[in-house]
Amino acid sequence: MIRIAAGFVLFLFVWILADIYIPVRSDIRNFEPKQVGQLEAGMWRSYYERRPLRLIGQLTDLIRSQYRAPYWRSWQLGYRAGKAAFVFKDGKNQQDYAKALPYIQRFYEGINDLSETPFPAGKVAALELKWWMIRREKNGFRPGDWETILKQESSAIFNVPAERFQEHAQLRVRAMMYRDYRGKDITESDWKYIEELLEQSWTALHKVVNTPSPVN
Template sequence: MQTKLLSPRQRKPSFWLWRGAILALSVWIGVDLLVPHRSSIRDFDPGEVARLETAMWRSYYDKKPVLLFWQLAKGLREQFHAPFWRSFKLGFQATKAAFVFKQSGGLRTSNQQALPELIAYYSAIQELTVERFDVPRVAKLELEWWIVHRQRERYSYADLANALKLTTSALYNQPASSFTTYGRLRANAMRLCDEVRQQPGGATQADWQGINLELVQAWCALHESVQPGN
């Protein structure tokens, strides 16, 4: 059986089709990464953000880094309205900060190594938002709750709830008292996650459903607190 060779003229439409597709993709990526895009961080679906956070925690403890990164990027699109390709850039920045923090050990002074990465991350978030916030302060408070959660032998979950409350207060430029319920519920979700992953056999599906329910309530409380008039 002989293979029929295509002439240059016959191959030309396919070549131009591929070239056009590559050009369109390049333009999309360029526009996505470079063109200014701002929206309100007060506008998000709390149920979807909670679902994605639960999924990320589960992927982390199941050691599925690729899935975790994909979920993180999607979460950034949901919570901060990041454009598609920019969400992966932001996800990389967040992952880098977390990795530096993880490698820094338990000393508070060493933990500060992650602060420049968090400042870079929140600077990128600031570029997406119509609201203004103090980037270094938010980054510093974010790192603080990471430290509180890591050093559970030293701090309580009440301390974690307070640290979460202060971080969110700085991000949204509202009184910390607005986020008391959110901080308590999200800290409790972290407590549940910390406890069930230590049990024999690890967390069950019912455990993850309970964690998700707590996170839904937390993000709904936050969403309600940041709406105009509250």
């Protein structure tokens, strides 16, 4: 029994190391937009209802199903993203919010490692945190400002001109604004509406990144 247990532990250890460190790459443009929209709506709900474990599980599902990450690596990246979200959520000022940046950056570095086409993970992480911060502060910012950041972030990840992500950004911002509008009165039907907006948003992005850029 001791030998069997030791063998199992060794196998598990090797599996985890292989899962995390053996290079695996895929085309991150190849995803199911409706599934991403559904998962994102669920993640938003977990965040607002302060359910970190459920959020990490949803992130892990997203990373494994859409980015085709190995099992243990998906949990590693899911933890980084979930940790970033709740470090930020507990923040009170910009200095506190900045503490989430290392986790966001390590998350995007991990996604970059999975991508056939590299992207500037540091730049993307900074834009992601900026999006979170202006969403939190709101004062002095307009929906157009939020859309601009989302377009810039998508452009950096997929190397496509930012203006082509206008529909994606508008729909995603509309979903977030509706979530803010409903506040504590939000209902199941409200979450369903948010999910539909996010499905449309990711469908628009999927179309952009899988359609060749027009030639002038």
